[in-house]
Amino acid sequence: MNNDFENKLSALTPTSKSINRDALFFELGKQQKKPNRQVSAFLAGAIAASFPWFFLTQVQSQKIETSPSPSEPTVVLLEPAKSEPYSLLEYRKVFEATNDLPSLHYVEASTQVETLSDIQKEFSLYHQ
Amino acid sequence: MKLEELQRFLEQHEKCLILYARQWCNTPEDVVQEALMDLVRKQLDPMQNTAWVYTVVRNKAVSVARRSTKQKPMVGQDCEPWFEPNTGDAIDANAAQLHLQELDEPIREVLVLKLWSGLSFEEIAPLAQCSKSEAHRRYQQGLELLRKKMGLL
Numbered sequence: 042m043n044n045d046f047e048n049k050l051s052a053l054t055p056t057s058k059s060i061n062r063d064a065l066f067f068e069l070g071k072q073q074k075k076p077n078r079q080v081s082a083f084l085a086g087a088i089a090a091s092f093p094w095f096f097l098t099q100v101q102s103q104k105i106e107t108s109p110s111p112s113e114p115t116v117v118l119l120e121p122a123k124s125e126p127y128s129l130l131e132y133r134k135v136f137e138a139t140n141d142l143p144s145l146h147y148v149e150a151s152t153q154v155e156t157l158s159d160i161q162k163e164f165s166l167y168h169q
Numbered sequence: 170m171k172l173e174e175l176q177r178f179l180e181q182h183e184k185c186l187i188l189y190a191r192q193w194c195n196t197p198e199d200v201v202q203e204a205l206m207d208l209v210r211k212q213l214d215p216m217q218n219t220a221w222v223y224t225v226v227r228n229k230a231v232s233v234a235r236r237s238t239k240q241k242p243m244v245g246q247d248c249e250p251w252f253e254p255n256t257g258d259a260i261d262a263n264a265a266q267l268h269l270q271e272l273d274e275p276i277r278e279v280l281v282l283k284l285w286s287g288l289s290f291e292e293i294a295p296l297a298q299c300s301k302s303e304a305h306r307r308y309q310q311g312l313e314l315l316r317k318k319m320g321l322l
Contacts, residue, residue, distance in 0.1 A: 046260075046312060046315075046316055046321060047284065047312065049259055049260045050260055050265060050280075050284050050312075050315070051284040051285060052255075052259050052260075053252040053253070053255060053259065053260065053262055053265055053285075054184070054252060054253040055184040055185055055187065055188035055251060055252060055253075055285055056184070056249075056250050056251065056252055056253045057183070057184050057187035057188070057197070057198060058198050059183070059198075060179075060183060060187075060198050060201055060202045060205065061202055062179065064202070064206075065175070065179075065202070065205055065206065065209060066172065066175070068206055068209045068210065069170065069172060069175060069209050072170075072209055072210060072212055
């Protein structure tokens with residue numbers, strides 16, 4: 042008897058306004074930033090191919106792979122200056138410009154990346 | 170912490186956490202947001218620290234309620250619906266909310282944590298600041314009271 046009652050009660054779905062997941066994911070990206078990186082062992086994101094300006098302005102040295110389809114995300118390596126952590130302001134710019142966080146995928150490289158081949162291997166795990 | 174882990178945690182616990190915070194304050198989304206920001210900043214694995222998140226949410230919600238000068242931290246004054254409108258032969262959502270609000274807070278807290286958050290009595294006990302057996306007793310008592318109030322005895 043109690044079981045049936047419990048089941049019916051627990052079947053009720055709590056209602057709520059959603060929390061701000063974008064802010065949460067942004068914070069997660071900040072935490073994953075590794076300021077003391079050699080070649081961007083930390084990174085990054087998948088950024089819609091429809092924002093080539095970002096690619097051109099922010100990804101200076103290594104292009105990993107660009108998607109042929111504008112609807113698919115492009116994985117890019119964010120390459121900060123050697124002595125400085127990557128500017129979070131740049132992330133914020135992207136967020137504000139795209140307003141499409143689901144297209145951004147934070148990825149943390151687990152190993153030190155030294156070569157382009159390393160990077161490609163690392164990011165191929167995440168590329169969609 | 171990976172994004173996927175956080176997303177999975179949110180799918181499972183976001184609404185439950187908000188319902189839990191709602192037991193004390195009228196700004197539950199803000200409270201849960203802050204607690205999850207803390208979780209992310211500490212880089213804790215969400216699935217391994219579920220009880221920790223609930224504890225933080227509880228503390229923040231109680232704190233918000235205490236700071237509130239406009240009204241007492243009483244759930245009965247919260248006009249927001251707690252549950253989605255139900256379908257089929259489910260229990261009436263409005264009635265369930267009304268009768269839950271009439272329960273004593275310690276009993277209601279255990280019911281919420283058990284029924285909607287799916288926590289074990291072992292996890293509930295420290296949150297409710299009681300023993301595991303006391304948490305179980307409150308749960309059974311709460312169910313009985315609810316059944317009576319809803320005319321299901």
